[in-house]
Amino acid sequence: MNTQFAPSFANRVKVLIVDDSEALCRFLQKIMSRDPEVDVVGYALDAYEARDKIKQLQPDVITLDVEMPKMDGLTFLRNLMRLRPMPVVMISSLTAAGAEVTLDALDAGAVDFMVKRHPTSEKELDLYAWEIVRRVKQAGQIKLTNTAPVLASGAAKRLSAYRSKVMPTESASADAVRVIAVGSSTGGPEALKHFLKDLNVSNCAILFAQHMPDRFMKSFANRLNSWSSFDISLANSGDKIEAGRGYLAQGDHHLELTRRAGELSLLSRQTDPVCGHRPSVDVLFKSVAKAAPVGSIGVLLTGMGDDGASGLKEMKEAGSLTIIQDEKSSAVWGMPGRAYEMGAADSVLPLLQISPSISGLLNRVV
Numbered sequence: 001m002n003t004q005f006a007p008s009f010a011n012r013v014k015v016l017i018v019d020d021s022e023a024l025c026r027f028l029q030k031i032m033s034r035d036p037e038v039d040v041v042g043y044a045l046d047a048y049e050a051r052d053k054i055k056q057l058q059p060d061v062i063t064l065d066v067e068m069p070k071m072d073g074l075t076f077l078r079n080l081m082r083l084r085p086m087p088v089v090m091i092s093s094l095t096a097a098g099a100e101v102t103l104d105a106l107d108a109g110a111v112d113f114m115v116k117r118h119p120t121s122e123k124e125l126d127l128y129a130w131e132i133v134r135r136v137k138q139a140g141q142i143k144l145t146n147t148a149p150v151l152a153s154g155a156a157k158r159l160s161a162y163r164s165k166v167m168p169t170e171s172a173s174a175d176a177v178r179v180i181a182v183g184s185s186t187g188g189p190e191a192l193k194h195f196l197k198d199l200n201v202s203n204c205a206i207l208f209a210q211h212m213p214d215r216f217m218k219s220f221a222n223r224l225n226s227w228s229s230f231d232i233s234l235a236n237s238g239d240k241i242e243a244g245r246g247y248l249a250q251g252d253h254h255l256e257l258t259r260r261a262g263e264l265s266l267l268s269r270q271t272d273p274v275c276g277h278r279p280s281v282d283v284l285f286k287s288v289a290k291a292a293p294v295g296s297i298g299v300l301l302t303g304m305g306d307d308g309a310s311g312l313k314e315m316k317e318a319g320s321l322t323i324i325q326d327e328k329s330s331a332v333w334g335m336p337g338r339a340y341e342m343g344a345a346d347s348v349l350p351l352l353q354i355s356p357s358i359s360g361l362l363n364r365v366v
């Protein structure tokens with residue numbers, strides 16, 4: 001299944017809420033109905049009621065609880081994606097088990113998720129309502145299809161034009177560890193799975209910044225590790241950059257690359273959010289542009305907003321190779337699209353060609 005960015009909706013986004021708690025359904029309905037661009041067409045208390053209401057009400061987006069009677073949310077999601085693909089935003093609890101199931105849901109085709117919270121003040125309620133509405137409206141702009149990303153012929157050869165950016169120079173010895181910095185947001189987990197599965201390079205380290213709450217990061221790092229030949233774990237301040245390793249930004253922490261006495265290491269810290277995010281892709285990319293621009297590669301994948309675009313441009317201007325995911329294979333062409341508009345990308349590639357192209361370039365196949 002592939003997700004594509006659809007044209008801006010002319011009418012309100014029609015939402016169906018699916019949760020076994022009627023009180024929560026009414027709460028979500030009240031919150032979302034405040035926005036004039038959202039139309040809550042109804043709610044369902046179990047998967048079978050949801051199935052009937054989908055046929056009857058034809059919603060654009062579903063919010064789906066993970067734990068439900070009769071049929072759990074994950075099973076229902078898998079059936080839905082097989083029979084009638086549509087944007088689904090999962091609702092998850094703040095538990096380790098909830099994190100694992102939420103990541104399973106993203107693997108199964110959910111486009112986003114939100115965490116169940118119980119606001120204790122008017123300010124917290126307003127922020128929670130804004131976040132729910134933002135995610136639902138964002139999901140309403142995603143068009144799902146049953147077609148996987150297409151492998152574009154000739155993409156690897158086109159990337160060979162930038163060989164000089166990754167080949168050793170006077171300031172980058174042949175045995176230096178190359179850095180591949182990767183940024184992603186909405187649709188990122190699925191994109192990263194493809195990216196890692198097809199990446200076959202040596203003498204490289206990978207740095208990741210994915211927009212995701214802290215509660216999910218440990219489980220997500222384990223998933224990245226299972227998809228890759230790299231040894232991937234959460235990044236900590238002071239970690240030395242080593243070939244064959246991957247470093248994922250912790251939730252609610254920026255990840256930065258630093259160089260001290262000629263040695264590359266990491267900083268993980270809670271400075272102010274950038275572009276509304278912590279971790280921020282911009283922070284990661286800009287640190288790479290300063291600490292190790294020569295021989296490094298910046299990859300900006302699917303995501304809403306513009307985080308990472310200016311950082312990728314700094315990497316390009318500093319001499320790094322910069323690649324963005326193309327619009328057709330992106331869940332949302334916001335972050336990579338903004339980078340494209342800014343002229344920050346050396347190359348625009350379909351998702352399935354990014355890793356083979358990088359592998360071919362670094363292994364001198366192309």
